[in-house]
Amino acid sequence: MVSETHSIIKTVLFFAGSVFALSASAQSTKLTVAMYGGNWGDAFRSCVAEPFTKATGIAVIPEMGTSTTTLAKLQQQKSAPSIDVAWMDGGISELANQAGVVDNLDPVAIPNLKNVIPKAVYRSGNTTYAVGSGYYSLGLTYSTKTIKQAPTSWQDLWKPEYAGAVAVPSPTNSSGVPFVVFMARVLGVNPANLAPVYNKLGTLDTALFFDSSGAATNAFQSGEAVIGAHFNVGAWDLIDKGVPIAFVVPKEGVWATDARLHLVKGSRNKVAAEKFINSALTPEVATCLATKLYLGPAVQGVKVSSDVARKLPWGVNGSVDSLSLFDWNAINARRAEITDAWNRQVAHKR
Known part of the structure; x- marks a missing residue:
């Protein structure tokens, strides 16, 4: 026992x-x-x-x-x-x-x-x-000190009063390649032939083509850029800290x-x-x-x-269905092509 x-x-x-x-x-x-x-x-x-x-x-x-x-x-x-x-x-x-x-x-x-x-x-x-x-989305960000009337279109980037003070992403940034494809939609260009997009972007008088979202943040914070593309997360972080900028979803929508x-x-x-x-x-x-x-x-x-x-990335009265979302496999397949064309037809014109 x-x-x-x-x-x-x-x-x-x-x-x-x-x-x-x-x-x-x-x-x-x-x-x-x-x-x-x-x-x-x-x-x-x-x-x-x-x-x-x-x-x-x-x-x-x-x-x-x-x-x-x-x-x-x-x-x-x-x-x-x-x-x-x-x-x-x-x-x-x-x-x-x-x-x-x-x-x-x-x-x-x-x-x-x-x-x-x-x-x-x-x-x-x-x-x-x-x-x-x-x-999260890439929308239009602008200085409320310099620009009193909110921009409504991506094509506003080409307004002469913003010459030399525009910021857009380069293909080095994760948003750069899809930005080029998205601009084809904005400009009504067939994405199979992006030459007209490169020609248009080549005429843009920029302060910088940013390689990182941090560089974009610094440009808007310092006033080097008064208008351009930025992620809603980064833009609203600056706005919440008191930086005099605003973020808008243009009439053509936003890439996300x-x-x-x-x-x-x-x-x-x-x-x-x-x-x-x-x-x-x-x-x-x-x-x-x-x-x-x-x-x-x-x-x-x-x-x-x-x-x-x-x-939120889709702005007032929007939803996830308002966002322009891409087939990333298709974008990735063209990454080298778009980067090379950007370097030859856009970046060298600065």
Whole structure:
């Protein structure tokens, strides 16, 4: 009888120890998440990472960088990735899928995928390689000190009174190549032949062709640029800080894309990574990102205040259906061609 009792006690202690070990293992798990810097990183941490850690005990280690930097790291680490989850922009997302560095998002492990609008769930064949966590747009930004009447068209960039003070993206910037294709729509040009677009852009008297959104921010902040293209996130961040500029959606609309979440293929913490992505796809997180970054929600049924709503990428009275979204595979296929033509036909004319 004593022997049986000892045996039972040992068994109980064994299972108790196993449960404790599993719990401790779960609590000690750390996720490395690639995200953008600046106010983007601040929002991702406060809206997603910190609530996730509070709910699960899993620490989130940010890996700051641009989308292209993150993709380069994932390619370098392909055999043994140190990054578990990655935020990357549309366009780079497709390149990451083609490079084989992102894994399938399983709706069983990530049930909140069902909360996301269909166009923000990205599939290639049977693989779901990314999910959008919010949209942002490239619209018109202008100095309210210099320009008293809000511009209404992208063609206003060519007004003589703005000569020498215009900012638009170069192909080095993630928005530069799609900007060229978008301008074909604005100018009524067949995108199969972009020569008229290059000719028109070549006549633009610019302060700069910006290579990064930070350079655009600096140009509008310093007054070097009084009108031009900028992302709604960057423009409204400046406006909220008191910089005398405004952001508008012109009558021709705005080009837009989204910040997407990816599960890194070969992640050593796949289960925790899936939980992280799942936790990001809720109305609460989407509302937080809309409030802090003015990202247009990809999660269905999100309600925000009227003040936040007017700062979203589609502007007043718009919606996600108002945005000009591109087939990134088609854009990426023409990236080298457009960059070369830009350098020969636009940049050299400055």
